[in-house]
Amino acid sequence: MTKNVQHADPILVKVPGASYPIFIQNGLLSKAGEYLQPVVAGRKMFILSDSTVWKFWGKELSRALAPHPCSVLLVAPGERQKQLGTVEKIALQLALHGAERSSVLLAFGGGVVGDMGGFAASVYLRGIDYVQIPTTLLAQVDSAIGGKTGVNLAAGKNLVGTFYQPKIVLSDPRLLRTLPERELRAGLFEAIKCAVIGDPDLFEYLAQNRREILKGKTAALEQVIRASAALKALVVSKDEKEGDLRRVLNFGHTVGHALEAATRYRRFLHGEAVAWGMLAATRMAAQTDGLAPQEADRMVELIRSYGPVPSMGKTPASEICRHMTVDKKVRDGVIHFVLPRRVGEVTIVKGIPQQRVASIIEELKRTDPFRQTQ
Ligand SMILES: NC(=O)c1ccc[n+]([C@@H]2O[C@H](COP(=O)([O-])OP(=O)(O)OC[C@H]3O[C@@H](n4cnc5c(N)ncnc54)[C@H](O)[C@@H]3O)[C@@H](O)[C@H]2O)c1
Numbered sequence: 234m235t236k237n238v239q240h241a242d243p244i245l246v247k248v249p250g251a252s253y254p255i256f257i258q259n260g261l262l263s264k265a266g267e268y269l270q271p272v273v274a275g276r277k278m279f280i281l282s283d284s285t286v287w288k289f290w291g292k293e294l295s296r297a298l299a300p301h302p303c304s305v306l307l308v309a310p311g312e313r314q315k316q317l318g319t320v321e322k323i324a325l326q327l328a329l330h331g332a333e334r335s336s337v338l339l340a341f342g343g344g345v346v347g348d349m350g351g352f353a354a355s356v357y358l359r360g361i362d363y364v365q366i367p368t369t370l371l372a373q374v375d376s377a378i379g380g381k382t383g384v385n386l387a388a389g390k391n392l393v394g395t396f397y398q399p400k401i402v403l404s405d406p407r408l409l410r411t412l413p414e415r416e417l418r419a420g421l422f423e424a425i426k427c428a429v430i431g432d433p434d435l436f437e438y439l440a441q442n443r444r445e446i447l448k449g450k451t452a453a454l455e456q457v458i459r460a461s462a463a464l465k466a467l468v469v470s471k472d473e474k475e476g477d478l479r480r481v482l483n484f485g486h487t488v489g490h491a492l493e494a495a496t497r498y499r500r501f502l503h504g505e506a507v508a509w510g511m512l513a514a515t516r517m518a519a520q521t522d523g524l525a526p527q528e529a530d531r532m533v534e535l536i537r538s539y540g541p542v543p544s545m546g547k548t549p550a551s552e553i554c555r556h557m558t559v560d561k562k563v564r565d566g567v568i569h570f571v572l573p574r575r576v577g578e579v580t581i582v583k584g585i586p587q588q589r590v591a592s593i594i595e596e597l598k599r600t601d602p603f604r605q606t607q
């Protein structure tokens with residue numbers, strides 16, 4: 234192991250009682266051992282991954298971590314695994330393999346493995362350290378940052394969980410080479426979200442470099458990941474537990490979550506539902522005179538250009554609205570919308586009549602901007 238390793242400048246997350254770096258660099262996976270050394274030296278390490286990620290990248294990670302002793306725990310891929318039963322199995326495996334208070338869990342996968350790994354780490358022996366190596370774009374720009382962990386219940390998504398921060402996050406854009414294109418696009422909508430809520434330069438970059446980004450060029454993806462992760466890190470650092478500031482991250486999510494629920498999580502990937510949600514919020518903002526028409530057009534055009542996204546199909550707007558009122562982000566029965574004011578600035582608005590929301594959704598269904606994509 235070399236000393237004096239030249240590490241790329243990390244992005245820092247600082248929350249009360251915890252501070253950790255996010256390193257983002259092409260090729261980072263092969264140097265994971267060096268980067269993790271300060272956290273894992275002399276400690277037992279347990280890798281949690283899903284079988285798809287492990288098939289593609291397991292060998293390279295194992296090589297990078299050698300000779301550090303590691304045990305590998307694999308789960309089947311997919312959102313259905315994100316449940317308490319799987320966490321129990323993970324905890325049991327940890328116990329059987331001799332995990333102690335000083336052991337470290339490495340979550341190596343997308344948001345499912347990250348959320349579940351973080352949750353398992355937060356409750357096993359009342360909390361062991363964990364680190365994240367996110368392998369989807371969504372996880373690299375969003376879910377691996379900020380310490381929200383959890384699992385789903387039959388009654389809804391992410392209903393059981395904790396706030397529990399990792400010790401370090403390593404993001405390697407090269408890992409996205411094996412990611413299905415649809416997953417890549419879905420993650421890019423979260424990057425567009427970051428651009429609209431707080432980064433006009435990222436917005437321009439996404440608009441100007443769409444071809445490279447969609448082709449999966451690692452240099453372009455690295456820029457997008459860095460800017461998006463920096464924005465999320467900043468927001469989380471100012472507001473760890475979803476007070477008013479962290480709620481800006483929900484731009485596109487009020488309608489997005491409702492749409493996912495109304496279609497039983499089968500029709501859309503999360504980012505795709507958020508794309509529809511951002512279009513709805515943009516229209517809402519344009520109608521309530523908070524957003525100039527040219528700005529609205531720029532946003533709609535950028536979102537549209539990163540499609541295709543499945544249509545809303547036959548799902549009635551009333552059904553989508555009904556799910557909005559049961560979302561856990563509703564406070565005291567009042568639905569909050571994050572609405573753009575211009576590229577890089579959003580505001581939180583409450584009390585928009587459901588009828589207005591429903592008619593915007595109906596209009597979006599009729600005009601479907603994604604129909605014109607490609
Ligand atoms: N904690 C948070 O703040 C937060 C934020 C947003 C989303 N989430 C959660 O994240 C989850 C979604 O995460 P996701 O979109 O990463 O899904 P995911 O983890 O299910 O990964 C998507 C698919 O891609 C595969 N995959 C992962 N990396 C790959 C790679 N490099 N190459 C090939 N295939 C790969 C996986 O096996 C899986 O089949 C949801 O459960 C959501 O609730 C959490």
Ligand SMILES: [Zn+2]
Nearest residue numbers: 423486503507
């Ligand atoms: Zn999201």
